[in-house]
Amino acid sequence: MRLSKMMFKTLRDDPSDAELISHKLLVRADYIKRQGMGSYMFLPLGIRVLRKIENIIREEMDNVGLLEVSMPKLLSEDVYATRLKSFGDTMFRLKDRNGKGMCLGPTHEEVFTLLVKDMVSSYKQLPVGLYQIGVKFRDEIRPRFGLQRSKEFEMKDAYTYHTNKKSLDEWYDKIKEAYNRVFRRLELDFVPVLADNGTMGGSDSQEFMVKSAVGEDELVCCEHCGYAANIEKAVCIPQELPTTLQMEYLEKVHTPNTKTIEDVSNFLHKQVTQFVKSVVYSTDKGIVLALVRGDRDVEEIKLQNIVGASQIELATAEQIKSIGSVAGYVGATKDLHDVVVIADNEVKQMTNFVMGANETDMHYKGCNQKDLTVSQFADIRKAQTGDACPQCGKPLHIIRGIEVGHIFKLGTRYTKELNCKYLDENGKEQIMEMGCYGIGVTRAMSATVEQHNDEKGIVWPEAIAPYKVVVVIANQKNEEQVRAGEELYNTLANMGVEVLLDDRKESIGVKLNDAELIGVPYIIVAGKAITNNEYEFTTRKTLQKENKTLTEIKKFFS
Numbered sequence: 001m002r003l004s005k006m007m008f009k010t011l012r013d014d015p016s017d018a019e020l021i022s023h024k025l026l027v028r029a030d031y032i033k034r035q036g037m038g039s040y041m042f043l044p045l046g047i048r049v050l051r052k053i054e055n056i057i058r059e060e061m062d063n064v065g066l067l068e069v070s071m072p073k074l075l076s077e078d079v080y081a082t083r084l085k086s087f088g089d090t091m092f093r094l095k096d097r098n099g100k101g102m103c104l105g106p107t108h109e110e111v112f113t114l115l116v117k118d119m120v121s122s123y124k125q126l127p128v129g130l131y132q133i134g135v136k137f138r139d140e141i142r143p144r145f146g147l148q149r150s151k152e153f154e155m156k157d158a159y160t161y162h163t164n165k166k167s168l169d170e171w172y173d174k175i176k177e178a179y180n181r182v183f184r185r186l187e188l189d190f191v192p193v194l195a196d197n198g199t200m201g202g203s204d205s206q207e208f209m210v211k212s213a214v215g216e217d218e219l220v221c222c223e224h225c226g227y228a229a230n231i232e233k234a235v236c237i238p239q240e241l242p243t244t245l246q247m248e249y250l251e252k253v254h255t256p257n258t259k260t261i262e263d264v265s266n267f268l269h270k271q272v273t274q275f276v277k278s279v280v281y282s283t284d285k286g287i288v289l290a291l292v293r294g295d296r297d298v299e300e301i302k303l304q305n306i307v308g309a310s311q312i313e314l315a316t317a318e319q320i321k322s323i324g325s326v327a328g329y330v331g332a333t334k335d336l337h338d339v340v341v342i343a344d345n346e347v348k349q350m351t352n353f354v355m356g357a358n359e360t361d362m363h364y365k366g367c368n369q370k371d372l373t374v375s376q377f378a379d380i381r382k383a384q385t386g387d388a389c390p391q392c393g394k395p396l397h398i399i400r401g402i403e404v405g406h407i408f409k410l411g412t413r414y415t416k417e418l419n420c421k422y423l424d425e426n427g428k429e430q431i432m433e434m435g436c437y438g439i440g441v442t443r444a445m446s447a448t449v450e451q452h453n454d455e456k457g458i459v460w461p462e463a464i465a466p467y468k469v470v471v472v473i474a475n476q477k478n479e480e481q482v483r484a485g486e487e488l489y490n491t492l493a494n495m496g497v498e499v500l501l502d503d504r505k506e507s508i509g510v511k512l513n514d515a516e517l518i519g520v521p522y523i524i525v526a527g528k529a530i531t532n533n534e535y536e537f538t539t540r541k542t543l544q545k546e547n548k549t550l551t552e553i554k555k556f557f558s
Contacts, residue, residue, distance in 0.1 A: 001467070003502045006044055010514050020214050022449035023146030025458050029518045038143025038151030045518060046445075048466035050154065053441055054133050056185050056463065057156050060178040064171075066129040066158055071111050073135055077101035079110045082417055086310055090138045104137035109414050109436060112159040116432070117420040123163050126422060126432070127171060131158035133441065147446040148402065149216075154441040161415070162433040163422065172204070172409055175437050179208055179405050182439065186448055187461035188404070193219050194229035195406065196301050205408040208439075209401030210447040219401045220383045225392040232301035234383040235390040238346040241273060248352045248366030256361045259328030261294045264363055268354060276347055276355040276367070278330035280320050280339075283309035287323055291332055291343035291374070292381045293350065299382040306342060306378050324358060331356035331364060332372050343374045344381045402447045408436040458519030459541050467500040469557070470520045474508045474527035485526035488535065488550060497557050516540065524553065 014024040017034070026032045031046035042050055058068065077084065077093065080103065084091070092104040105111070112130055120128060133156045143150050158175065162168045176192070183190045188210050195207040207230055209219055220234035221227070229235070258264040265272050275294030280287065285307050290298045304312045317327040323339040325331070332341045335358050354365045364371070387396045414420070415432040424430050445464075452459045462468065469492060473485035485501065492499040500520065502511045508527065515523045525536040534547040537556075548556070 001500050003500060004504050008044070010517055018146060020145050020148065020446075020450065021453055022148070022446040025449055025453055025517070026146060026446070029458055031518075032147070038140055038149075040147065040150060040152075045466045049445055049460070049464050050441065052464040052466075053186065053444055054154075054156075057133065057182055057439055057441065060182050060185075061131050061156070061158060064129070064174050064178045066131045066160075066175075068132065069115075069130050070132050070134060071105070071108050073105050073137070075103055075105050075111065077103050079114070083110075090140070092137050092139050106136055106138045108132070108157055109159065109410070109434075110418065113161075113414045113418050113420050113434065116159075116161050117415075117418060120161065120432075121422060123422050123424050123430075127160055127162045127167050129158060129160040129171065131156060131437075145214075145216075145446075147442045150442070153443065156439040156441055158437040160435040160437075161420070162435075163424070163430065165411075165433055168409055168411075168433045168435050172407065172435050175435070176206065176407060179407065179437075179439070183208060183210075183404065183444075185463055186444060187452070187463070188444075188448060189451055190404070191219065191221065191228050191401065193221075193401075194233045196230060196232045196305065205406065207403050208405035210404050210444075210451065211399055212402045212447065212450045213400055214450065215400035215402040217401050217403055219399050220387075220396050221399060222389040222392060222394055222396055224394040225389060227389050227391045227396075231383055231398070232299060234396075236345075236379050236381050236383050237388045237390055237393075238344075238349060239388070241349070247368055250364060250366050250368075250371055252357050252362055252364055254361060255363045258361070258363070264354060265294070268363075268365065270354060270365075274350075274353050276332070276343075276350065276353050276372075278332060278356055280315040280323070280325075280330055281312050282315045282319055283307055283312045285309045285340075287315060287319060287339045288312075289323075289330065289332060289336070289339050289341045290380055291341065291347050291355075291372075293344065293346050294354075296344065296346070296384075297382040298344075298380055302378075303342060303380045306376070306380065307340065325356070326358060326360050329356040329358060329360060329362060331358055331367075332374060333358060333364070334373050336373065341373055341375045342380055343372070343377050345377055345379055346381065347372075347374075348377050402443065402450065403440070404444045404447050405437075405439045407438070410434040410436050452519075456513075456543075457517035460519040460521065462521050465519065465521050467498045467520050469497060469522040469524060470500040470502055470515045470518075472502045472508070472511045472515055472523060472525045472527075474511075474525055476503065476505050481526045481530055484530045484535070488524065488526065488553065491550065491554060492557060495554065495557060516543075524548075 010030050011028040015027045018024040032040045035041050094102050136155045160171045190210045192206050195205045218231040220229050258267050272294035277292050277294050279290045279298050320327045324336050353367050357364045385398050389396050412431045415434050420432050421429045471489045489501040521540050523538040529547050537548040538545045
């Protein structure tokens with residue numbers, strides 16, 4: 001392809017709305033262009049990268065034995081009847097000319113399950129696995145970070161159906177390995193982590209996280225045994241503190257203007273580890289009070305799962321008042337009413353601690369277990385760097401990551417709901433077991449740029465670069481350089497090498513800046529060295545330069 005014939009326009013300055021390096025570089029290098037809030041066009045270079053990522057995914061899914069299909073994106077709301085409430089405003093909804101409720105598909109569990117229900121009737125037809133690569137739509141409250149959080153995005157979603165859990169486990173493991181191969185082929189530094197199933201339901205799930213300082217997710221990792229989990233799922237082992245042999249007497253003390261743990265700690269001259277922090281939440285299951293040690297934070301997803309709530313948010317001052325307390329001075333005493341109290345496991349072993357007295361400017365000190373009113377003890381705290389690994393006991397560390405894939409064992413979550421059954425060996429109807437497996441295609445593209453860039457621009461892995469090499473004619477007015485550039489371009493093209501020819505009437509400085517910005521693996525300049533029958537050959541990854549003859553270049557690419 002000749003750049004002079006391509007719609008191609010790079011930018012020297014970062015777009016004003018871009019925060020991440022991937023967003024900045026993909027726009028500047030002419031891979032994507034914003035169409036609207038959370039919506040992007042893929043330009044000629046961008047579509048080539050996207051298709052190569054798709055093909056890597058497609059090859060690995062086909063190798064596992066999954067069958068590719070294509071599902072409609074415009075669907076009847078009826079398909080999602082049981083999940084419309086949980087989707088809320090994230091689902092794009094509309095009505096057709098007959099007033100029927102329609103939507104743009106945010107995910108396709110129900111659609112695939114209804115297909116299998118219609119097509120599969122016997123255990124002899126199972127297991128079966130299907131996948132598609134296509135566009136999904138979600139009305140994000142705050143689209144940001146370019147392709148990482150947009151309203152319209154490309155995704156590979158796959159679904160498998162089985163006669164039993166053993167079969168599901170086997171396919172789950174096969175597809176997990178296929179995911180590892182996909183992300184290795186993309187040359188990503190990633191880590192599979194234990195994850196929360198969230199509203200998807202089911203049992204086990206794993207996320208595939210690309211390590212990145214700008215990732216939205218926190219990952220808890222152990223360098224010693226390999227344990228890794230999303231912070232929402234990380235198991236927290238209670239830390240043992242020195243126990244006090246002599247129990248103190250419960251005492252209510254005046255603590256004026258001390259609404260935070262730090263305020264009360266300074267006022268009473270006690271360590272924050274001697275406090276029980278009380279956090280009140282409003283959920284669709286009622287008001288919930290969470291208790292953690294003073295130096296800890298509540299992991300809301302853990303709490304939400306334990307309560308069985310679909311929505312959770314911090315309670316208002318009025319809601320706190322309704323349970324018999326005061327914001328900033330809440331304590332799990334017998335005075336509270338109409339509230340479920342969930343305490344972290346660490347709280348169970350605490351003695352002589354301080355907590356709120358449910359009155360303005362008042363706290364209790366010398367509290368012990370007999371003074372608490374607790375509905376349930378559970379692991380509800382957020383993991384911290386230095387916590388003990390639940391597998392080996394060594395210290396954990398926390399990194400950030402970008403989620404590019406997620407796999408689930410859904411069990412009968414959707415098949416039971418949609419009555420997706422098969423006849424077993426005895427002719428008896430049974431509910432199918434189901435698995436679900438997603439990869440964010442456009443997200444993977446963005447994450448690759450986050451890990452593969454330098455001060456000059458993108459540095460694409462060869463497997464997904466839009467072209468393998470760009471041939472730059474240094475001076476369009478120099479006939480010898482033009483002839484040499486055209487000859488090399490035609491030679492490589494005839495060899496089957498994906499080659500781009502920069503034959504624009506621009507300065508050599510502009511051309512080289514653009515070549516480095518777009519990140520093609522090899523840059524070859526037909527310039528002054530042509531007088532010696534040589535080309536300047538640059539490896540983009542290292543920026544190492546050397547001169548090569550046409551014969552040497554042909555040998556390199558052959």
